[in-house]
Amino acid sequence: xxxxxxxxxxxxxxxxxxxxxxxxxxxxxxxxxxxxxxxxxxxxxxxxxxxxxxxxxxxxxxxxxxxxxxxxxxxxxxxxxxxxxxxxxxxxxxxxxxxxxxxxxxxxxxxxxxxxxxxxxxxxxxxxxxxxxxxx
Numbered sequence: 384x385x386x387x388x389x390x391x392x393x394x395x396x397x398x399x400x401x402x403x404x405x406x407x408x409x410x411x412x413x414x415x416x417x418x419x420x421x422x423x424x425x426x427x428x429x430x431x432x433x434x435x436x437x438x439x440x441x442x443x444x445x446x447x448x449x450x451x452x453x454x455x456x457x458x459x460x461x462x463x464x465x466x467x468x469x470x471x472x473x474x475x476x477x478x479x480x481x482x483x484x485x486x487x488x489x490x491x492x493x494x495x496x497x498x499x500x501x502x503x504x505x506x507x508x509x510x511x512x513x514x515x516x517x518x519x
Contacts, residue, residue, distance in 0.1 A: 395449055395452075396449070398445060398446050398449035398450075399446070399449040399450045399452070401446045403443055403446055403447065407439075407443060408443065408447070408501075408502075411440050411443050411444070411501075412498035412501070412502070414436075414440065415432070415496060415497070415498055416498060418432045418435060419432075420432060420493065420496045420497055420498070428493075429492055429493060429496060432496065433496075444496065444501065447501040447502075448495060448501065450503070451500065451501070451503065463475075467485030470484060470485055471483065471484065471485055472484075472485035
């Protein structure tokens with residue numbers, strides 16, 4: 384790992400522990416709601432919304448997203464089955480352990496800016512198998 388990469392990793396982790404006053408967080412959530420951030424926002428809408436945020440509001444979003452990344456439980460067994468390597472993902476079914484072709488995982492970018500996600504009320508950003516089946 385290079386010095387620059389190490390510096391970036393430390394900066395990312397440091398953000399997760401930066402204090403955000405509750406009133407600033409609540410004001411940001413109110414603004415995001417009035418700007419129409421929801422799970423169905425398009426990428427273009429998200430770019431427009433990001434342009435309407437002040438530098439301080441953008442920094443708060445970065446901090447809250449960093450917290451989510453640090454807090455996400457990487458050791459949860461279901462999380463493990465969502466990771467694909469060379470197009471294959473672990474299949475952890477009793478009697479059928481092995482590798483299976485991985486389906487495409489769609490990350491909902493709009494969810495990354497939703498107040499529910501930023502406040503830690505959404506489990507994760509990658510759909511679980513049962514979530515993907517339900518939406519299909």
